[in-house]
Amino acid sequence: MKRRSFLMTALGTGGALVVGWCFLPPRSRMGDRDTLPPRRDSVALNGWVRIERSGNVVLAMPRSEMGQGVHTALAMLLAEELDVPLGHVSLEQAPTDAIYGNVATLVGSLPFHPDQRNSAKVRASEWIVSKIGRELGLQITGGSSSVRDAWLPIRHAGAAARAMLIEAAARTWKVAPGECSVVEGVVRQVDGRRLEFGELVGKLREVPIPGEVTLKDPKRFALIGTPAPRLDVPDKVTGRARFGIDVRLPGMLYAAVLTCPTLGGTLRSFDGDAALAVPGVVRVSQLSSAAGSAPGVAVVANSWWRATQALDKVRVDWDPGPHAGLASAALISDMQRALEAEPGVTLYRRGKGEAALLDAINVFGAEYRAPYLAHATMEPMNCTAQFGGGRLRIWAPTQAPSIVRDVAARAAGIPADRVEVNVTLLGGGFGRRLEVDFVPQALWIARDVSPAPVQLIWSREEDMTRDFYRPAALARMRAGLDGQRMPFAWVTRTVSDAIVPQYLARTYPLLALDMPDRTTIEGLFDQSYEFAHRQCSHVTYRSAVPVGSWRSVGHSHNAFFTESFIDELAYEAKLDPYDFRRILLARHPRHRTLLEYAAVKAGWGRPPNGRAQGIAMHECFGTIVAQVAEVSVANGAIRVHRVVCAVDCGTVVNPDIIAQQMESGVVFGLTAALYGEITLKDGRVEQRNFPQYDMVRMANAPIVETYLLPNGGTPGGIGEPGTPPIAPAVANAVYRLTGKRLRSLPLRLQAQ
Amino acid sequence: MQLNVNGKTVEVDADPSMPLLWVLRELLGLTGTKYACGIGVCGACTVLIDGRAMRSCVVAVREAAGDIRTIEGLGGEMLHALQQAWIDRQVPQCGYCQSGMLMAAAALVAQNAGPSDAQIDAAITNICRCGTYQRVRDGIRIAVRSVRRTL
Numbered sequence: 001m002k003r004r005s006f007l008m009t010a011l012g013t014g015g016a017l018v019v020g021w022c023f024l025p026p027r028s029r030m031g032d033r034d035t036l037p038p039r040r041d042s043v044a045l046n047g048w049v050r051i052e053r054s055g056n057v058v059l060a061m062p063r064s065e066m067g068q069g070v071h072t073a074l075a076m077l078l079a080e081e082l083d084v085p086l087g088h089v090s091l092e093q094a095p096t097d098a099i100y101g102n103v104a105t106l107v108g109s110l111p112f113h114p115d116q117r118n119s120a121k122v123r124a125s126e127w128i129v130s131k132i133g134r135e136l137g138l139q140i141t142g143g144s145s146s147v148r149d150a151w152l153p154i155r156h157a158g159a160a161a162r163a164m165l166i167e168a169a170a171r172t173w174k175v176a177p178g179e180c181s182v183v184e185g186v187v188r189q190v191d192g193r194r195l196e197f198g199e200l201v202g203k204l205r206e207v208p209i210p211g212e213v214t215l216k217d218p219k220r221f222a223l224i225g226t227p228a229p230r231l232d233v234p235d236k237v238t239g240r241a242r243f244g245i246d247v248r249l250p251g252m253l254y255a256a257v258l259t260c261p262t263l264g265g266t267l268r269s270f271d272g273d274a275a276l277a278v279p280g281v282v283r284v285s286q287l288s289s290a291a292g293s294a295p296g297v298a299v300v301a302n303s304w305w306r307a308t309q310a311l312d313k314v315r316v317d318w319d320p321g322p323h324a325g326l327a328s329a330a331l332i333s334d335m336q337r338a339l340e341a342e343p344g345v346t347l348y349r350r351g352k353g354e355a356a357l358l359d360a361i362n363v364f365g366a367e368y369r370a371p372y373l374a375h376a377t378m379e380p381m382n383c384t385a386q387f388g389g390g391r392l393r394i395w396a397p398t399q400a401p402s403i404v405r406d407v408a409a410r411a412a413g414i415p416a417d418r419v420e421v422n423v424t425l426l427g428g429g430f431g432r433r434l435e436v437d438f439v440p441q442a443l444w445i446a447r448d449v450s451p452a453p454v455q456l457i458w459s460r461e462e463d464m465t466r467d468f469y470r471p472a473a474l475a476r477m478r479a480g481l482d483g484q485r486m487p488f489a490w491v492t493r494t495v496s497d498a499i500v501p502q503y504l505a506r507t508y509p510l511l512a513l514d515m516p517d518r519t520t521i522e523g524l525f526d527q528s529y530e531f532a533h534r535q536c537s538h539v540t541y542r543s544a545v546p547v548g549s550w551r552s553v554g555h556s557h558n559a560f561f562t563e564s565f566i567d568e569l570a571y572e573a574k575l576d577p578y579d580f581r582r583i584l585l586a587r588h589p590r591h592r593t594l595l596e597y598a599a600v601k602a603g604w605g606r607p608p609n610g611r612a613q614g615i616a617m618h619e620c621f622g623t624i625v626a627q628v629a630e631v632s633v634a635n636g637a638i639r640v641h642r643v644v645c646a647v648d649c650g651t652v653v654n655p656d657i658i659a660q661q662m663e664s665g666v667v668f669g670l671t672a673a674l675y676g677e678i679t680l681k682d683g684r685v686e687q688r689n690f691p692q693y694d695m696v697r698m699a700n701a702p703i704v705e706t707y708l709l710p711n712g713g714t715p716g717g718i719g720e721p722g723t724p725p726i727a728p729a730v731a732n733a734v735y736r737l738t739g740k741r742l743r744s745l746p747l748r749l750q751a752q
Numbered sequence: 753m754q755l756n757v758n759g760k761t762v763e764v765d766a767d768p769s770m771p772l773l774w775v776l777r778e779l780l781g782l783t784g785t786k787y788a789c790g791i792g793v794c795g796a797c798t799v800l801i802d803g804r805a806m807r808s809c810v811v812a813v814r815e816a817a818g819d820i821r822t823i824e825g826l827g828g829e830m831l832h833a834l835q836q837a838w839i840d841r842q843v844p845q846c847g848y849c850q851s852g853m854l855m856a857a858a859a860l861v862a863q864n865a866g867p868s869d870a871q872i873d874a875a876i877t878n879i880c881r882c883g884t885y886q887r888v889r890d891g892i893r894i895a896v897r898s899v900r901r902t903l
Contacts, residue, residue: 065846066846067844067845067846067847067882068845069845229839229842230842230844232844232847233838233839233842233843233844233847234839235847236844236847236850237831237835237838237839237843237844237850237854238784238823238824238826238827238831238835239782239783239784239785239822239823239824239851240784241847242783243786243848245783245786245787246783248781248783254778303770303774303778303779304774304778305770305771305774305778306767376881377846377848377881378786378788378794378796378846378848378849378879378880378881379786379788379846379848380787380788425846425847426846427786427788427846427847427848427849428846428848428881428882429846430881457787459790460788460789460790460791656842660842660845660884660887663883663884663886663887664845664882664883664884665883666883667880667882667883667885668881668882668883689789689790689791689793690789690793690794690879691791691793695879695881696883696885697876697877697878697879697885698872698873698876698877698878698885698888698889699873699874699877701883701885701886702886703886704886
């Protein structure tokens with residue numbers, strides 16, 4: 001398929017949604033005074049801002065805090081335009097309304113190369129998709145999109161609120177608004193009079209929302225760009241922070257679940273009598289399958305520990321189903337066959353594409369491999385639900401409350417407006433909590449014990465064996481070299497499961513068309529190295545393994561393929577890998593400057609004794625990250641000591657949160673690079689808990705240094721871009737140190 | 753049975769084999785201590801028993817004789833020096849593992865007022881999926897320095 005038809009298909013999917021949009025008037029994302037539910041002693045100024053009589057400013061928060069700092073970053077956008085100290089802003093969960101929908105994440109899913117950013121066609125497509133996104137109103141936290149998405153709407157809401165506060169004060173004092181200003185959360189008049197926000201609550205009810213607002217000139221930003229402390233940290237050091245697993249409701253019961261251990265297997269029958277005899281157990285429920293969940297049984301008791309004890313006593317007869325023989329080795333050789341036998345779908349082509357290889361003096365090629373990976377959030381999947389009076393209440397650590405609501409309504413057979421979704425803090429997300437498989441499970445159990453609320457908690461074993469894994473992938477990378485051994489053609493063919501069609505089939509089956517999936521080739525087609533001819537093809541492999549979005553999605557493995565292969569090409573050209581990349585970025589000064597910045601900060605070319613450096617750069621979610629890893633090897637064990645990250649994410653909102661996310665992204669990616677591998681045997685995931693799925697810990701965590709190169713404009717994403725470059729940076733360093741090119745993840749050297 | 757939790761004697765009606773973690777979370781409402789692996793390998797459930805860091809998901813409540821201290825009781829009226837250092841260094845991200853991190857660090861600094869890097873590595877084996885390790889290390893150092901200053 002040509003790239004254009006790829007685009008058309010992608011837009012065609014949206015087409016069905018456009019129909020609904022066409023009949024609606026275009027609206028801004030400001031919302032109205034009645035968008036927020038009324039509360040005592042407060043006045044809502046628009047869909048985002050409420051002023052309380054106490055003087056507190058409340059921001060309606062549609063995004064989920066999973067560690068990435070989004071609650072703080074979005075509050076900073078509001079506080080900046082409103083001229084209030086950050087500490088005056090508190091949060092309440094945004095209600096259901098289309099103004100809170102995440103538009104940026106949909107726009108980000110369009111299949112465009114960053115070089116096309118300014119073309120009319122791209123802008124038109126982005127505009128259409130924004131409109132669709134605006135009307136869809138999906139509250140989703142993912143795709144490193146929250147700040148990009150909220151950058152204008154929340155600042156507009158803040159600026160409008162500020163103008164209304166000034167107007168209210170001016171009316172109170174009977175002076176012109178021009179004589180008033182907001183300074184540090186207080187309205188002041190030129191002659192020195194002052195009114196606290198709380199004193200204006202009554203007057204604010206009479207003030208209309210302004211038709212036009214002016215945003216602050218970025219030169220006047222006082223808060224944006226500063227390392228303001230996070231709002232969520234104090235409660236996270238005292239144990240007061242409430243995650244999904246910490247929800248406590250009167251009369252609440254607990255549920256433990258066991259699903260079929262074989263992928264694709266089903267439940268034939270079960271005998272729960274012995275479990276029911278355990279003191280404290282109130283119910284044994286059968287679970288069918290929905291939203292990607294597997295069939296199984298649940299035990300409900302007055303304690304989760306009791307429920308897990310009793311679960312062991314449930315005798316279950318599983319039908320292992322059609323994939324009972326599935327094993328990793330066979331799966332990989334099957335994928336390898338597909339890679340060799342099938343041309344795949346060409347998703348991206350420039351110049352002569354693959355045909356350019358015929359003009360090459362030499363064709364250099366290499367094959368790479370990446371395994372399935374689990375998310376393993378520290379807080380296992382859980383969900384609390386309560387059924388009663390035709391209403392369903394849900395408390396969930398979720399990245400996608402809109403999808404929770406829609407799927408819950410479908411599973412419960414009630415209208416969506418009878419479903420209340422309360423989003424708690426998330427003990428890690430990383431894309432796992434875009435899935436809502438645990439929601440139907442929780443509500444079915446809650447229906448069985450209605451009206452008691454019930455908290456479903458997955459064991460770690462359930463969490464690890466019932467994940468939606470980062471797809472395993474194989475890549476055949478080829479480059480056409482000229483007489484100077486410099487590459488001029490870039491040709492990739494990959495094989496993997498495709499995420500987006502699976503995800504849609506689980507959540508919105510009506511939208512589940514068999515469409516090309518950008519995530520399969522992101523990280524391969526969209527980097528800025530200047531090759532005249534490019535072609536990226538993908539073979540969709542349909543395994544029985546459920547796959548999903550894993551921090552940085554396709555970039556997570558495709559960056560390893562791209563940046564390792566670039567490194568190989570450098571050695572083919574007999575050039576230093578850093579110099580080589582600079583040559584390939586001759587017309588991309590932004591990228592080249594960032595790469596040079598990383599090299600300077602890392603002291604490229606001068607590693608400490610016994611160590612080697614590896615370099616990698618990757619662009620995703622609107623941000624470019626260059627990393628230099630400092631690596632040593634002892635007895636076959638790879639040790640990463642120091643990682644320098646240079647980051648260009650446009651405008652910097654909070655440099656310390658960016659540094660946190662670089663540290664986090666590096667450790668997350670390094671865990672995958674050194675340990676991460678989900679394998680299958682007899683149709684079952686073999687890794688069940690941390691001992692089989694190990695992690696980087698204190699003793700082998702590198703020092704991560706973050707350097708920012710602010711570039712203005714809309715902020716780029718920050719939660720994910722730190723992850724992709726680390727695996728290739730480490731592999732490239734290992735090659736430099738040992739002469740061994742590791743083309744398979746996790747990186748393993750034979751003991752010397 | 754009686755337990756001594758955060759300086760108070762409390763009466764709990766629990767199966768003696770119930771892990772301390774679930775007694776704290778379900779019977780005493782102390783939800784700051786977290787479940788993550790259930791087999792004592794990740795450290796999210798770390799509490800202090802008589803000053804020693806224990807993984808409460810594998811300690812049966814009948815064995816939990818002694819002074820039990822959870823994250824809720826780490827600081828008393830004031831923040832513990834480690835909690836303040838965690839704020840100063842902005843350690844937590846998702847925060848789920850941080851109660852356990854703080855309790856493990858508290859046991860370390862109570863025994864060793866100047867831990868070396870290797871001693872920190874040996875004492876803090878908790879898993880943090882957000883990768884806050886270098887800030888945890890910094891936080892321990894900041895806390896140790898601040899305590900020395902106030903002495």
